[in-house]
Amino acid sequence: MTDTSDTTSIRDAVSRQLPRRYRAELRFRAAGLAAVASAVGILVILLISILSQGLPAFTVNQLVLPVHLDRSVVDPEGDASEASLRRGAYSRVLQDAIRAEFPEVTARRDLRNLFGLYTPLNATRLMDDVLADPSLVGETYTFRMPIADDLDLYLKGRLVEDRTLATSGLLTISADGDALALNSSAPDFASLVEDAVATMRAEATALDARAERARNLAAELEGSDAEDALYEAERLSAQAQALREELAENDGRIELNRDLPTILVELSGVAVRLTALDANGRSASGEAMLGDAADISGAADWTLYVIDTPESRRRVSDQAIVWTRALEARGLVRTDFNTYLFSNADSREPELAGVKGALFGSILTMLIVICLSVPVGVFTAIYLEEYAPKNRLTDLIEVNINNLAAVPSIVFGLLGLAVFINAFGLPRSAPLVGGLVLSLMTLPTVIIASRAALKAVPQSIRQAALAVGASKTQSVFHHVLPLAAPGILTGSIIGLAQALGETAPLLMIGMVAFIADAPTLGLEGLTQPATVMPVQVFLWSDGAERAFEARTAAAILVLLALMIGFNALAIYLRRRFERRW
Amino acid sequence: MPDNQSHILDQNAGFGETEPPIKVAARDVCVAYDGKQALNHVSIDIPDRSVTAFIGPSGCGKSTFLRCLNRMNDTIEGARVTGSLKIDGAEVNDKSIDPVVLRASVGMVFQKPNPFPKSIYDNVAYGPRIHGLALSRNDLDGIVESSLKKAGLWEEVADRLNDPGTSLSGGQQQRLVIARAIAINPEVILMDEPCSALDPIATAKIEELIDELRENYCIIIVTHSMQQAARVSQRTAFFHMGTLVEFGRTEDIFTNPRDPRTQDYITGRFG
Incomplete structure (x- = not known):
């Protein structure tokens, strides 16, 4: 009798509690859902704002002008040699081409405004075209050049109402x-x-x-x-x-x-x-x-x-707008994909500025980081986790590695300046030094992630390998490392992505700078001056011209694409490893 | 204590000439973990081509002693092994003996099946591969097949050798692990509670397998199940509190134990 009454009272107690427990669960789930939803919402807003700002920068309005490459103008020596072609007055060729469109413009001031429809830097591009194909001399050549940045914005409807x-x-x-x-x-x-x-x-x-x-x-x-x-x-x-x-x-x-x-x-x-x-x-x-x-x-x-x-x-005069509209009406303005954004390095003129230099700089820097921090980090982790005896020294090393991960990244830049540039005499602004500095910054992340991945491999696998007579090294490299590989890979990618987005340490070693030439994608490029993608974003966000605004967002998009590519590669590699093991 | 030890050795001596030769000979083996004594002066002679069962309550040192035999204690930090332990007259703890060589001739099967997360084939082939036992792919195929046959698994996995070893059932995994151990043709096979994670049917299969393997190997099995010890072993050693209390023929231990502690344990009064 007592037993049954006890059971009932217990049941009563439990059912009294029950609604509260369910409510607590419901609250928790609602909070979790709200957190996820707000995170997704913010991400979507971020993407939309970047896309809406950056996408216009992927197209460019170009003037398509027939330019007459008069031999006496572009080939002053008359021997069609490279030296002679380099001395040609290409700006005059461009000026003549635009004047041919508006013959009524004669006043000096009006002419200056007229030549402002494009940047004079295009003369160099015309020269490169001629140098690449000297047979153009004496011919009339259809030359495409980006219209001045403000007029480009005007044509895209982003400058005036x-x-x-x-x-x-x-x-x-x-x-x-x-x-x-x-x-x-x-x-x-x-x-x-x-x-x-x-x-x-x-x-x-x-x-x-x-x-x-x-x-x-x-x-x-x-x-x-x-x-x-x-x-x-x-x-x-x-x-x-x-x-x-x-x-x-x-x-x-x-x-x-x-x-x-x-x-x-x-x-x-x-x-x-x-x-x-x-x-x-x-x-x-x-x-x-x-x-x-x-x-x-x-x-x-x-x-x-x-x-x-x-x-x-x-920022644009009525006259410039009138000329631009006239050129547009005559079919001399073409909207093209903005290849300059990818084929050019940085430039003072937004219409010619591109991310090529920064992209190559980032790739070179990342190569150094991959080649240094991943092997060194992984092998350090393997040694510390599998071989090192547990004593004060290894404890000290472990504590220091964990602390290094929390050191502000600019400190690594100072170290790079003092050690790599001042002591070792490596060149400034070079991807080599940038890569070294970022490797140091990434190492702790890679080591910590790799150690965690190694630790997660069950002890029974090591014992199994040892019991069939595998040596310590064989058990690590045949069994433990492959099992830890997905985790190591994830950690390394996180470290690399962090390095890819880092600006502060590069400030100290001269990589935050205006660099108008892209480094070559090769060994010699490692010592050429370069900058990296996040630095390019930072520099452009500071640009005075309004057209840099869209290019900043476009550079962010390129950087994001790079990151997504990186992560996709990591996921692919992970899948491959997981399928094999 | 010395009296006790000599008594056990005397008992061993009484096995007579018909008994198989002694494979493992231990004298005064002591193990300490970080200074804490886990095994005290164990002396035992284990015969070849038979199954020897170690029984005793948890923490009595039977697994510790087992791990001395293939020097797995080396992998535990702070473990110290003293005394003399000979397999075929060669000192196991000798500096000149490489644990890798030792473990190639002393296989081990663990409590929980621990196949490598690789294919069934690679699991069995791993040992022969690292020791260079197979000269060709055909050789290796032969070793894998005969090992799986000896372990009684061939019929079940012959058509899916490339499936991961972890996809097998628990009992199959444990037989796969046994196949992996015998693929390098060891002389001694150590089994640390090999059936404790298995259901009765899988256990029966493993026991059957142990009985077959007895013809070719010296098998030492740690078990918590007294019925299992009685079923599969010819000799039984009872450990208690880090000492070897009694060692003898299995039927003698179970029917006529000499030590009151053995008596208490097998009748279920403690442990």
């Missing part, structure tokens, strides 16, 4: 003194007038609000500070007033300036920038930007192109 408006009226343009008078048979400019008026009103209101704030500030302040604030308020009020008066004057005619959106009237071969809009929405004044616009009557096929970002707030 713009829109194209359709028109319904017939356009007549006539000369009006220095300027041009534009008239449309329909109120095609009306919406632009409204926009401009609204913009100016909003501006005036904003100025008033700022003036009000300044006045309030003046009331709180005393002495000269109050006077200054009051003066500022008066100035702002006056500006607002001026804007309003401007709107009221001239029968509502609005003068356009660099602080207002640019409005371009475009018809075939002609572009006119509007300088003033009449309140009637049918007439306007303008200035010619492209082609001969002085005598046009009754043109039906014309559009209004509005760049909402004012000229004063962007």
